[in-house]
Amino acid sequence: MSDAGQSFVIVCDLDDTLYLERDYVVSGFRAVGDWAEKQLSIPEFGNVALALFEAGHRERIFNTALQEIGVGEDRGLVERMVGVYRGHRPTIALQDDISRFLVEEYSLGGLALVTDGFREAQQKKVAALRLNELGFSPIVVTxxxxxxxxxxHHRAFLLLAECFHCPTSNFVYVADNATKDFLAPNQLGWTTVQIARPxxxxxxxxxxxxxAPAAFISSFDQLPDVLGFE
Ligand SMILES: [Mg+2]
Structure with a gap:
């Protein structure tokens, strides 16, 4: 139930908004590690890559892990590994608070998704989390x-504005990354909410x-209060 007859369209980001991106990275390194062990008899790749990630590395992790294992620079191999990473079926799960929010069945004007990231990887995440079945529509992979x-870019947000016939002030975008997530919806008059997950x-x-977002939350449990739901 929303107050004053205002029917919010809740649009969510994906990575670190609905699930922890860290879990995807772990899942991906495991998949590439298994592949390297089976296909190339390179052991320990997954563990070495994960240790680099945990140590704060964010760039060229595959190259560095191969070097540490003693496999020389091999651009073709890294490209194949990136393909395995992006194409793997991820082991990830919705965060509990978004699950709780969804079962409340608030009278929303809509529930949708806008996500950046490589197309194949994002589509595999959407499938793993069963977002279609949970009612996210449309799901926009930019x-x-x-x-x-x-x-x-405004394109995804303009597409959603066309899909739902309601005032721009009814649109809410919930996302985590203030460097890129809120500029376009702010410019379009949406309400923006930053979720900062541990x-x-x-x-x-x-x-x-x-x-900057209009509001901050640390879980979806706080969203009804922020939006003034009854
Ligand atoms: Mg994100």
Whole structure:
């Protein structure tokens, strides 16, 4: 139930908003590690890559892990590993608070998703989390249009505005990364909410006031209060 007859369209980001991106990274390194062991008889790749990630490495982890294992620079091999990583069926789960929010069956005007990231990887995540079955529609993977349409491009948000016939003030975007997530919806007059999850990878300060969210939460349990639900 929402107050004053205002029927909110809740649009969510995916990574570190609905599930922990860290879990996807662990799942991906395991998949690549298993592949390297079976296909190439390279043991320990998954563990070495994960240790690098845990130590704070974020760039060229596959190259560095191969070096540490003693396999020389091999661009073709790294490309194949990236393909396995992005194409693997991830072991990830919705965070409990979003599950609780969804079972409440608030009278929403809509529930949708806007996510950046490589198309195949994002689609595998959407499938693993069964977001279609949970009622997210539409699910917009911006990469289907190309990298130039990743946030903060307006295209995904304008598409949603066309899908739902309600005032822009009824749209809410819940996401984690202030460097890119809130600029476009702010400019379009949406309400923006930053979710800062313990363990999130990208919770950063907004670079300008235009990038800043209107509200902060640490879990979806707080969203009904922020939006004034009864
Ligand atoms: Mg995110």
């Amino acid at each position: 990469d289907i249009w190309g990298r130039e349409f990743w946030k903060p 363990g999130g990878l990208h919770t950063k300060q907004p670079p300008t006031a235009d990038h």
